[in-house]
Amino acid sequence: xxxxxxxxxxxxxxxxxxxxxxxxxxxxxxxxxxxxxxxxxxxxxxxxxxxxxxxxxxxxxxxxxxxxxxxxxxxxxxxxxxxxxxxxxxxxxxxxxxxxxxxxxxxxxxxxxxxxxxxxxxxxxxxxxxxxxxxxxxxxxxxxxxxxxxxxxxxxxxxxxxxxxxxxxxxxxxxxxxxxxxxxxxxxxxxxxxxxxxxxxxxxxxxxxxxxxxxxxxx
Amino acid sequence: xxxxxxxxxxxxxxxxxxxxxxxxxxxxxxxxxxxxxxxxxxxxxxxxxxxxxxxxxxxxxxxxxxxxxxxxxxxxxxxxxxxxxxxxxxxxxxxxxxxxxxxxxxxxxx
Numbered sequence: 105x106x107x108x109x110x111x112x113x114x115x116x117x118x119x120x121x122x123x124x125x126x127x128x129x130x131x132x133x134x135x136x137x138x139x140x141x142x143x144x145x146x147x148x149x150x151x152x153x154x155x156x157x158x159x160x161x162x163x164x165x166x167x168x169x170x171x172x173x174x175x176x177x178x179x180x181x182x183x184x185x186x187x188x189x190x191x192x193x194x195x196x197x198x199x200x201x202x203x204x205x206x207x208x209x210x211x212x213x214x215x216x217x218x219x220x221x222x223x224x225x226x227x228x229x230x231x232x233x234x235x236x237x238x239x240x241x242x243x244x245x246x247x248x249x250x251x252x253x254x255x256x257x258x259x260x261x262x263x264x265x266x267x268x269x270x271x272x273x274x275x276x277x278x279x280x281x282x283x284x285x286x287x288x289x290x291x292x293x294x295x296x297x298x299x300x301x302x303x304x305x306x307x308x309x310x311x312x313x314x315x316x317x318x319x320x321x322x323x
Numbered sequence: 324x325x326x327x328x329x330x331x332x333x334x335x336x337x338x339x340x341x342x343x344x345x346x347x348x349x350x351x352x353x354x355x356x357x358x359x360x361x362x363x364x365x366x367x368x369x370x371x372x373x374x375x376x377x378x379x380x381x382x383x384x385x386x387x388x389x390x391x392x393x394x395x396x397x398x399x400x401x402x403x404x405x406x407x408x409x410x411x412x413x414x415x416x417x418x419x420x421x422x423x424x425x426x427x428x429x430x431x432x433x
Contacts, residue, residue, distance in 0.1 A: 132349060132398045133368055139350040163367030171373035178380060 106141065106155070108134035115165045119173050121180070129172055137161065187250035192261035195241030195308070199262040202237070203230050222288070222295035231307050237262065238311025246319060259312035263305035270297050334374050336417060337364060339402065339410045342384060348397040349375060375400060383409060 112130045119126055140161050144154035162168060206227055216224040238259035245258035257264070274293050341347065341355040349371060357365050366374075378384050383406030386398045402410075424430045 129372075131396070133372065135348070135395065135397050136350045136353075136368060136372075138395075143354075161367060163369035165369075168367075168369035168372070171369060172376065175373040175376035175380070178377065182380060 106138075108138045108141070112137065115162070116169055116172075119169065119176070121173065121176055125176060129176075133162075183248065186248040187245050187254065188258055191241040191244035191248075191255075191258035194244065195237050195259060196262045196265055198240065199230075199234060199237045199304070199308075202233050203227065206230050217295075222291040223299075224295050225299045226303060231303060234262075234304055234307035235311030235314065238308035239315035240311075241308075242312040242315045243319075246316070255316065256309060256312050259315075260305050260308040263301050263308055266300040266304065267297070270301055333364060334366060334370060335378065336410075336413050338371075338374065338378065339383065339406055339413070342400060342402040342406070343410065346399050346401040348389075348399050350397075352400065378406070381405070 109130055112134045113126075116126075116130060116133070119129060137158050141154050141158040144157050145151070149157065206229055211227065211229060214226040214228055216226070241259035241261060242255035245255040250258070270293060273296065274289070277289055277293075337356045337360070338352055341352055341359070344355075347355065352375070353366055353371055375384065375386065379386055379400075382403060384400045385403055386400045388396055389399045390396050421430075
């Protein structure tokens, strides 16, 4: 009895797509070769002849490996776009459009510890709207079969993007104005992080969590 | 035997056509194509499986692991609605190509 799974694994090697993918591919190709081998034996070929004829069916192993990886990766990239990038960019666009609308209308923010450099600014209507944005991002991500913690990335993407901006401000501020006392500099960055990353992040994650619970209940 | 370059273009239509008759696993797909083409179209694993994976990603087919009567696990492919949808214009395109080649290349049978 030949171990075709082992034979395929030896020739194909690791695809670099992960263990589960490798097992899936090897299992399918091994099944094909096994059927081939058995049919040659039914036709009256000896074990060795059947083995040689079966091996001819594979074609070039290098080409097979390359083509399989390309085909699987092509799908993975398309999946990532549907699962991550579209929901993330959509939630970012909606949340920033909403914020721009609030600023345009002229709604005043709640300001905690008024006076620069470290005021925490909260646009309450915007924060109240953000759970819906998080839920929409998570819904799109889960609809594209993304599970676990990943819909949180898509739903909370506006806060993550703002986090990156805030992190970039800190070193930039050293260049622009080196005179500022370090304590004040860090305090202002921390206040910005609370205003634009932590509070919006919490609001977005609440939406993601509720959407997940609603989806589970509806099943 | 038909040359590899020619066969490559025919594979999508051949796979979709045999799956139109019902779900099949990879080996059966290859065998049916070979049988129905009178042995003229024979695909290696390197040609068949990457194509199946691509068609699956496009939403034309779906592959599911199933355990057969012999107890062996095989990945069985089914034609999806999207695959059926592309099959008709694909056939029309091939018919156009054959007609054109009959005129230009003096091919007697298509």
